[in-house]
Amino acid sequence: MGVLDGLKVVEIAALGPAPACGAMLADLGADVIVIERPAENAGVPRPHETWHRGKRSVVIDLKQPGTADTVLMLVEQADALIEGMRPGVMERLGLGPEACFARKPSLVYGRLTGWGQEGPLKHVAGHDGNYIALSGALWMGTSPALRPEPPPGIYGDVAGGALYLATGLLAGVLRARKDGRGQVVDAAMVDGSAHLMNLLFASAFTRDGLDQLRPKETTVVPVLSPLQAARHPNNAARGVYTVLDGVLQATAAPRFLRTPSSPTAHVPARGEHTSQVLAAPNSAFEGMH
Amino acid sequence: MGVLEGLRVVELASSGGTGFCGMFLADLGADVILIERPSDDVGRARPEAIQHRGKRSAVLDLAQSEAIGAVLQLIDRADALIEGLQPGGMEHLGLGPEVCLARKPSLVYGRLTGEDETACAAMSGALWIASQPGVPAAAPNTLLGQVGGGALYLTFGVLAALLRAQSDGCGQIVDAAMVDGCANLLNMMLGVVPSRDGKFDAIRANGYGRHWVRSYRCADGEWVRVEPDEPQFYADLIRRLGLDHDERFIHGQENRKQWPQLAAELDALFATKTRAQWCKLLEGSDACFAPVLSPIEAARHPHNVARGIYQTVDGVLQAAPAPRFTATPSPSIHRVPPLGAHTRDVLRELRALGGTDAT
Numbered sequence: 259m260g261v262l263d264g265l266k267v268v269e270i271a272a273l274g275p276a277p278a279c280g281a282m283l284a285d286l287g288a289d290v291i292v293i294e295r296p297a298e299n300a301g302v303p304r305p306h307e308t309w310h311r312g313k314r315s316v317v318i319d320l321k322q323p324g325t326a327d328t329v330l331m332l333v334e335q336a337d338a339l340i341e342g343m344r345p346g347v348m349e350r351l352g353l354g355p356e357a358c359f360a361r362k363p364s365l366v367y368g369r370l371t372g373w374g375q376e377g378p379l380k381h382v383a384g385h386d387g388n389y390i391a392l393s394g395a396l397w398m399g400t401s402p403a404l405r406p407e408p409p410p411g412i413y414g415d416v417a418g419g420a421l422y423l424a425t426g427l428l429a430g431v432l433r434a435r436k437d438g439r440g441q442v443v444d445a446a447m448v449d450g451s452a453h454l455m456n457l458l459f460a461s462a463f464t465r466d467g468l469d470q471l472r473p474k475e476t477t478v479v480p481v482l483s484p485l486q487a488a489r490h491p492n493n494a495a496r497g498v499y500t501v502l503d504g505v506l507q508a509t510a511a512p513r514f515l516r517t518p519s520s521p522t523a524h525v526p527a528r529g530e531h532t533s534q535v536l537a538a539p540n541s542a543f544e545g546m547h
Numbered sequence: 548m549g550v551l552e553g554l555r556v557v558e559l560a561s562s563g564g565t566g567f568c569g570m571f572l573a574d575l576g577a578d579v580i581l582i583e584r585p586s587d588d589v590g591r592a593r594p595e596a597i598q599h600r601g602k603r604s605a606v607l608d609l610a611q612s613e614a615i616g617a618v619l620q621l622i623d624r625a626d627a628l629i630e631g632l633q634p635g636g637m638e639h640l641g642l643g644p645e646v647c648l649a650r651k652p653s654l655v656y657g658r659l660t661g662e663d664e665t666a667c668a669a670m671s672g673a674l675w676i677a678s679q680p681g682v683p684a685a686a687p688n689t690l691l692g693q694v695g696g697g698a699l700y701l702t703f704g705v706l707a708a709l710l711r712a713q714s715d716g717c718g719q720i721v722d723a724a725m726v727d728g729c730a731n732l733l734n735m736m737l738g739v740v741p742s743r744d745g746k747f748d749a750i751r752a753n754g755y756g757r758h759w760v761r762s763y764r765c766a767d768g769e770w771v772r773v774e775p776d777e778p779q780f781y782a783d784l785i786r787r788l789g790l791d792h793d794e795r796f797i798h799g800q801e802n803r804k805q806w807p808q809l810a811a812e813l814d815a816l817f818a819t820k821t822r823a824q825w826c827k828l829l830e831g832s833d834a835c836f837a838p839v840l841s842p843i844e845a846a847r848h849p850h851n852v853a854r855g856i857y858q859t860v861d862g863v864l865q866a867a868p869a870p871r872f873t874a875t876p877s878p879s880i881h882r883v884p885p886l887g888a889h890t891r892d893v894l895r896e897l898r899a900l901g902g903t904d905a906t
Contacts, residue, residue, distance in 0.1 A: 262711070309734070309735050376853070383835050385760075387762075387772045387837075388773075391762075391837040391840065392837045392851065394844070394846075396762075397842070398690070401685040404682065405764070406772075407753035409678075409686075409750070409751060410736055410739075410755075412732055412736070425571070425870075428703065431710060432551070433551070435710075440874075444870055444871040446871075450869050453571075454694045455842060456598065457689055457694055461595060468843065473687045475684070475685045476674065476688070478674075479669075481675050482671075482672055483676075484676065484737060484747055490670060492670065493671070496724070496726070499730060507734055508734050510731075511704075512700045512703070512723035513722040
């Protein structure tokens with residue numbers, strides 16, 4: 259339950275930030291069906307994979323002929339799709355934008371990559387730290403006195419990636435509900451991690467000027483670890499963190515006063531909803547809320 | 548122009564993240580009316596205030612009841628309001644959520660709360676995670692707090708609530724507290740902790756000590772970043788570095804005890820060439836490599852240039868709107884309105900709709 263009740267999303271499982279985007283939407287009540295590959299851990303509890311919390315997990319081997327059609331049946335009922343493959347992979351699977359728009363013209367097709375759908379590096383391998391290195395965010399976000407090491411996954415994957423795609427998808431759906439037209443949302447971590455620095459650029463024109471805005475040693479005490487933060491009375495009172503199935507995790511954000519989000523949802527086992535969804539893929543999203 | 552064309556937003560000016568949220572919405576085509584306070588600067592160009600690009604600036608003296616009346620009339624016609632005043636500030640002005648939602652039940656009333664970005668980052672766990680173990684905490688509190696944990700969640704939340712209001716006609720308060728958002732930013736990596744011996748240190752900056760996920764200093768003092776986590780990408784890096792005959796490096800991902808030694812050897816190796824030389828050798832490969840660029844250098848990198856990520860408008864470097872939309876692309880970067888540039892326009896529009904006395 260939550261503000262996004264009734265929003266239907268198909269997510270093609272990938273590593274990195276795409277699942278985190280799906281989890282943010284699921285946190286707010288969207289019905290997110292994540293298509294995962296067959297793997298040995300099917301059916302095994304995996305409470306630490308918090309990036310899948312609150313979703314329905316369906317195992318489909320997209321390399322098998324005919325399986326794309328099953329996914330397209332789900333897409334036909336969905337408002338949005340999330341994928342985080344390298345450019346061209348979805349097309350090869352028969353699930354590219356054209357194939358999907360043919361079935362669902364109002365679909366908002368979200369693509370989350372490091373380098374973006376276009377540009378000389380689009381086919382090059384990389385991870386969070388590479389994207390923010392190239393955008394300037396790693397330089398901007400680290401102290402000049404130290405080795406420029408970012409916290410893994412924060413500035414690129416989550417802030418510059420998952421949050422930009424989540425926002426872009428909602429903007430696209432708002433638009434599609436008015437004019438019936440879907441489109442591709444190209445969320446590139448190199449774009450997003452540059453954009454989030456705009457507030458800092460407002461007062462600096464030179465590298466020296468920007469240098470002044472790089473982090474300095476903080477004088478604020480205490481600096482709490484996540485475990486300590488979870489126990490801090492203010493955070494505990496707000497319920498900022500929760501421990502679910504033994505895993506410390508933050509609750510849904512932001513908060514909605516009329517349509518509050520449900521308590522933090524469990525992580526489904528891989529394939530937990532395969533039979534439920536595939537029993538009637540043409541009506542997989544019906545009656546869920 | 549843009550995916551949010553037709554969306555009307557009223558923003559009460561305050562320092563910090565609310566301005567970024569308004570910029571984000573304006574970047575995507577929303578009509579954002581920024582209510583600012585009178586000052587000596589009215590009419591002065593301020594191209595550096597890029598958090599206000601693309602908005603319409605109206606100066607109103609909120610100490611005057613006529614001005615409050617005008618703001619309420621603007622709210623009557625708006626889909627969303629965003630504010631980041633001190634707690635109780637909006638209520639004190641007579642613009643609190645009860646008043647606004649009573650007049651306009653479908654209004655999405657977005658609040659960015661948390662007075663001190665550094666305190667929020669410190670209290671949430673985010674500053675600790677973003678800082679390196681063993682040295683005093685140092686992290687970009689504006690990126691983490693105002694933008695990452697604040698403005699991005701507010702923008703996301705406002706659009707979610709608008710979608711809901713579009714279907715059931717009911718608005719509501721969106722409470723984007725920086726402390727909540729900062730904690731939420733950590734969620735993906737918190738899920739990785741159990742696979743790293745349950746140690747939270749292992750998801751901090753420089754906290755896991757892998758020699759293949761590390762920034763290296765070059766001969767010219769500049770830095771490069773490698774992250775080939777997958778075995779095939781790691782093998783590619785080792786080969787390109789000429790280390791594919793060294794068993795310790797070939798099996799380097801497996802033997803954790805050797806990581807510090809291998810990192811030290813790579814420190815020495817990377818220090819033998821300049822950043823530009825490493826770029827020539829490694830850029831474009833599957834070694835998961837990138838130079839560490841300042842934003843000014845980033846603006847000149849061919850990939851970023853091809854994408855048009857950075858632009859200089861009126862002398863001010865800034866990043867283009869993101870993400871990108873194929874059917875409703877965002878317009879090129881808007882200019883920053885001088886303070887009060889649209890006061891007359893905005894009041895004229897209100898008068899045309901039934902009158903206001905505010906000046």
